[in-house]
Amino acid sequence: MNRLNNAAGMVDEICHSATQGLCNTCGQLTDARIVFRGEQVVLQKWCLEHGQTEALICSDKAWYLSSGGFVKPGTEPRQRAVTEFNGCPDSCGLCPEHQQHTCVPIVEITDRCNLACPICLVRDRCEQELTVAQASAMFDRLVRYEGQINMVTLSGGEPTVHPHLLDIVDAARERREIGVVSVSTNGVALARDDDLLQALVDREVVISLQYDGHSADVYRILRGDPALAELKQRLIERVVELGGLLSLTVTLARGINEDQLSGVLERFFGHDQILSIMVHPLAYRPRQTPEIACDPSDIITIPDVVRLLSEQSGGRLVRSDFVPLPCSHPSCFALTYVLKTDDGKFVSLPRLIDLETYLDVIKNQALLSTDAENLGKIKDAIYALWSAQNAVPDQESVLRTVRQILLQMNRLGNDTPSPRDALSLGLRHVKSIFIHQFMDRATFDLSRAIKCCNHYPGADGRLQPVCVRNTITAPRATSGGAGRERTTTPDPPRG
Amino acid sequence: MSCCQIGGDEQTFLSATKGMCRECREIVDARYVARGERVFLERHCPSHGKQTALVARRLSSYLEMMRTPPGGQPPRRVLTERQGGCPTSCGPCSFHGQNCHLPVFSITNACDLRCPICFTYNRTDQTFFMSEEAFVEQIDFVIDAAGPVDLVNITGGEPTLHPELPRLLRHARRPEIGRITVNTNGLNLARNPGLARELADLGVYLILSFDTFNPRTSQAIHGRDIVEAKLSALETAERYGIPTTLLMVLIKSVNEADLAPVVELALSRDIVRSLTIQTMTYTGQGGGEFLPRAHLPVDEVEELIEAATSGRIPRAAFMPLPSAHPLCYGVAYLMSHGGATHCLTELLDKSTIGQYLQEGYLLRPSDELEIELKQAIDRLWSEGGDPEVLSTLKSMMTDLFPAQPITVAERQRRAEKQLKTIYVHAHMDEDTWELGRAVRCPDQVPVDGKQLIGACNYNLFYRMRDERFWVTR
Numbered sequence: 001m002n003r004l005n006n007a008a009g010m011v012d013e014i015c016h017s018a019t020q021g022l023c024n025t026c027g028q029l030t031d032a033r034i035v036f037r038g039e040q041v042v043l044q045k046w047c048l049e050h051g052q053t054e055a056l057i058c059s060d061k062a063w064y065l066s067s068g069g070f071v072k073p074g075t076e077p078r079q080r081a082v083t084e085f086n087g088c089p090d091s092c093g094l095c096p097e098h099q100q101h102t103c104v105p106i107v108e109i110t111d112r113c114n115l116a117c118p119i120c121l122v123r124d125r126c127e128q129e130l131t132v133a134q135a136s137a138m139f140d141r142l143v144r145y146e147g148q149i150n151m152v153t154l155s156g157g158e159p160t161v162h163p164h165l166l167d168i169v170d171a172a173r174e175r176r177e178i179g180v181v182s183v184s185t186n187g188v189a190l191a192r193d194d195d196l197l198q199a200l201v202d203r204e205v206v207i208s209l210q211y212d213g214h215s216a217d218v219y220r221i222l223r224g225d226p227a228l229a230e231l232k233q234r235l236i237e238r239v240v241e242l243g244g245l246l247s248l249t250v251t252l253a254r255g256i257n258e259d260q261l262s263g264v265l266e267r268f269f270g271h272d273q274i275l276s277i278m279v280h281p282l283a284y285r286p287r288q289t290p291e292i293a294c295d296p297s298d299i300i301t302i303p304d305v306v307r308l309l310s311e312q313s314g315g316r317l318v319r320s321d322f323v324p325l326p327c328s329h330p331s332c333f334a335l336t337y338v339l340k341t342d343d344g345k346f347v348s349l350p351r352l353i354d355l356e357t358y359l360d361v362i363k364n365q366a367l368l369s370t371d372a373e374n375l376g377k378i379k380d381a382i383y384a385l386w387s388a389q390n391a392v393p394d395q396e397s398v399l400r401t402v403r404q405i406l407l408q409m410n411r412l413g414n415d416t417p418s419p420r421d422a423l424s425l426g427l428r429h430v431k432s433i434f435i436h437q438f439m440d441r442a443t444f445d446l447s448r449a450i451k452c453c454n455h456y457p458g459a460d461g462r463l464q465p466v467c468v469r470n471t472i473t474a475p476r477a478t479s480g481g482a483g484r485e486r487t488t489t490p491d492p493p494r495g
Numbered sequence: 496m497s498c499c500q501i502g503g504d505e506q507t508f509l510s511a512t513k514g515m516c517r518e519c520r521e522i523v524d525a526r527y528v529a530r531g532e533r534v535f536l537e538r539h540c541p542s543h544g545k546q547t548a549l550v551a552r553r554l555s556s557y558l559e560m561m562r563t564p565p566g567g568q569p570p571r572r573v574l575t576e577r578q579g580g581c582p583t584s585c586g587p588c589s590f591h592g593q594n595c596h597l598p599v600f601s602i603t604n605a606c607d608l609r610c611p612i613c614f615t616y617n618r619t620d621q622t623f624f625m626s627e628e629a630f631v632e633q634i635d636f637v638i639d640a641a642g643p644v645d646l647v648n649i650t651g652g653e654p655t656l657h658p659e660l661p662r663l664l665r666h667a668r669r670p671e672i673g674r675i676t677v678n679t680n681g682l683n684l685a686r687n688p689g690l691a692r693e694l695a696d697l698g699v700y701l702i703l704s705f706d707t708f709n710p711r712t713s714q715a716i717h718g719r720d721i722v723e724a725k726l727s728a729l730e731t732a733e734r735y736g737i738p739t740t741l742l743m744v745l746i747k748s749v750n751e752a753d754l755a756p757v758v759e760l761a762l763s764r765d766i767v768r769s770l771t772i773q774t775m776t777y778t779g780q781g782g783g784e785f786l787p788r789a790h791l792p793v794d795e796v797e798e799l800i801e802a803a804t805s806g807r808i809p810r811a812a813f814m815p816l817p818s819a820h821p822l823c824y825g826v827a828y829l830m831s832h833g834g835a836t837h838c839l840t841e842l843l844d845k846s847t848i849g850q851y852l853q854e855g856y857l858l859r860p861s862d863e864l865e866i867e868l869k870q871a872i873d874r875l876w877s878e879g880g881d882p883e884v885l886s887t888l889k890s891m892m893t894d895l896f897p898a899q900p901i902t903v904a905e906r907q908r909r910a911e912k913q914l915k916t917i918y919v920h921a922h923m924d925e926d927t928w929e930l931g932r933a934v935r936c937p938d939q940v941p942v943d944g945k946q947l948i949g950a951c952n953y954n955l956f957y958r959m960r961d962e963r964f965w966v967t968r
Contacts, residue, residue, distance in 0.1 A: 019512060085539065
């Protein structure tokens with residue numbers, strides 16, 4: 001009995017709730033529990049074969065507890081590709097039990113890539129590439145599922161190596177239901193091929209650039225090429241020169257580029273054309289290089305990123321500017337929007353409007369929501385702000401800016417402005433900073449997968465939550481009590 | 496398939512977990528979801544489809560409860576190897592998240608009632624009385640496994656039918672055990688004052704089930720009218736000075752009308768130290784078949800108490816017990832003086848109260864709490880608080896912390912006279928069993944000196960396999 005004694009004898013460790021997770025060793029779905037250990041929140045999994053494994057999921061108990069209150073009802077997609085639920089995540093795609101529509105579809109147009117990053121999430125590369133017709137059919141399906149799609153992200157592999165990238169962009173832009181097209185890129189091809197860059201800028205494509213910092217060493221370790229630091233810097237300048245739109249995506253790795261956010265924020269605040277920052281704490285995979293630590297108990301979590309951003313923002317941001325995104329699972333995203341005033345100052349939107357309205361209008365997108373209902377709410381909130389003139393930081397310039405926005409909104413009329421009009425309005429005044437914590441095998445929590453809004457459309461018509469696709473490899477075994485054995489072999493798509 | 500009315504409202508997903516299929520009793524995928532305001536546990540059985548049960552009346556209260564920091568301690572010792580997963584290797588295994596704070600001893604299967612609401616199993620063809628040796632062994636085992644405990648609970652069947660009850664209880668009087676509580680339906684006690692005297696001498700606390708004042712309701716839920724016997728049992732307890740908890744099983748659309756008078760009874764009788772409202776549990780030999788099956792969540796009971804007391808005990812007076820899952824236990828502390836009732840939450844915030852509750856069920860009137868209370872009283876005074884409240888508080892403080900020092904035990908006894916407690920306790924049945932609640936359970940049943948099993952896991956998965964209590968068919 002001694003061997004078993006004291007498994008829980010560690011001090012200050014107490015269970016909060018149960019969920020389902022994946023065994024760190026084999027990836028089987030297992031019973032899991034969320035445990036508070038000191039200030040940390042840990043996900044503990046019990047695999048019947050490999051015993052107990054665990055992962056840090058949040059470094060701040062208070063953040064975790066309060067984030068639990070940030071929930072919003074799911075939105076029903078118009079149509080789901082899978083009509084029968086056969087257990088989660090086995091019948092993925094979206095099945096009738098998935099609890100959120102597709103807010104951010106990520107279309108992988110090619111598996112090929114011109115880099116071989118040690119931290120790459122996408123595995124088992126085969127040389128698959130969507131034809132323009134296939135991509136086009138995918139957009140049709142997305143429109144059928146969702147009606148209106150504010151932003152479609154083209155990804156890969158490296159989408160800019162696709163020989164028909166521009167045709168695919170055009171195919172997306174042809175559909176008026178699709179608002180903005182963004183291309184998620186490492187920038188290598190765009191830095192070399194100015195014509196391609198110009199063509200994307202001409203098409204109002206948001207260039208979502210992987211930008212892990214300014215130091216060459218960061219790129220050597222994370223991307224396998226130190227020269228990328230300079231390449232990215234030049235590319236940002238060139239896009240700005242061309243009047244293109246940028247979003248910076250930072251993969252943040254413990255001990256490697258945590259100090260680089262000041263440079264990212266400087267560029268973000270310094271250029272009107274940089275619409276947003278997206279910070280991804282690195283999701284670990286077993287086959288990473290020795291230089292990149294792979295310790296699931298020492299990862300960067302959302303409150304750490306909030307702290308790092310605040311510390312490195314030169315006083316522009318504070319912790320309370322960030323809130324979890326309630327329409328996805330509250331452990332997946334935190335974000336803030338900042339308003340740029342006409343004299344070049346930045347004020348975070350949650351300091352300007354009441355939290356309830358703010359939570360009501362924010363969605364998982366780089367730009368504030370553009371449907372008529374939300375615009376109405378924002379308008380009301382801004383009017384309220386206007387009439388309560390005492391509690392506003394940088395009152396004069398904020399109010400002037402707000403007046404301008406109101407004028408422009410009125411000019412857009414009462415009808416729903418097109419996402420592209422709203423984009424140009426947002427572009428001049430509102431920027432966003434998102435933190436998105438992807439799940440890896442160790443941190444996978446089924447609760448989060450069920451509420452996911454970031455989906456990969458597959459060639460078979462199914463939509464799969466990004467983290468399900470990236471983590472689920474093993475077939476499901478009996479792990480929780482009398483749970484039945486299921487396999488991950490997908491059923492043929494229905495509907 | 497579903498046992499609850501579901502509105503067509505917007506659905507808010509909350510979390511994924513495991514639950515139970517009522518049809519086949521398999522452990523299946525489950526999730527907490529809100530539809531509109533109401534929160535349900537929804538289970539997906541591959542063979543029997545989707546089933547739902549109400550677990551919180553309001554999403555806002557569910558979210559607030561789940562934001563309460565969990566307290567208590569992990570199990571002191573892990574006793575079983577985790578095999579097959581929860582709940583098949585209970586003991587506690589390494590997955591269990593809470594130490595045993597309230598061991599529950601079933602010393603007999605004998606009972607002089609056949610209540611249609613009985614949520615456990617007792618075979619009637621063969622009587623089992625736990626032997627003295629076995630009882631001592633169990634007590635030793637619990638203390639060895641879990642350490643000292645504030646409370647132990649003796650139950651059955653009807654434990655007062657055990658012919659050697661006082662001898663057994665004497666073995667439970669040891670320094671590692673703070674207090675002995677004995678459950679009873681009161682029938683035997685009402686007939687047998689000698690037993691009452693013995694219980695009083697042994698210093699035990701009674702937990703007297705008291706569900707209704709209405710003879711017809713009594714007939715429906717106990718199988719016969721026992722209202723008078725219950726009142727007479729309470730009088731007996733009063734006469735012999737046995738501190739008593741009233742235990743009411745609250746059943747939607749059956750005895751809701753009794754809530755107000757039972758709360759009144761609990762508040763008005765000095766001998767009643769606390770009131771436990773247990774929600775109806777639709778399992779076991781009676782409850783499994785009981786209709787209508789309408790689950791009553793903890794937060795809804797708290798709202799019903801607010802309504803029954805015309806706001807005197809508002810829902811805001813309740814908080815989750817930190818050592819248990821918030822869907823299992825809510826608790827409120829009330830100060831009664833001169834006919835007026837005040838809630839402790841008027842004086843201290845819930846996180847402060849939570850700190851003094853970390854270890855279990857009883858609020859400890861420690862020196863630190865004395866300081867907190869004095870500061871709160873000063874604050875109230877400086878803010879021009881109600882003189883009546885201030886006078887109630889001052890007399891309470893003088894009683895609890897007199898100039899002449901008193902023992903800790905004496906102070907605890909006085910505190911419970913001054914501060915009545917209302918617990919709201921929801922057990923789990925086939926519809927509401929959920930992995931997270933099972934894992935956080937602090938009420939545990941010792942089995943054969945080898946296992947400590949969470950009370951609802953025991954009741955749902957183990958007891959009916961024990962030949963002393965049920966015939967396996």
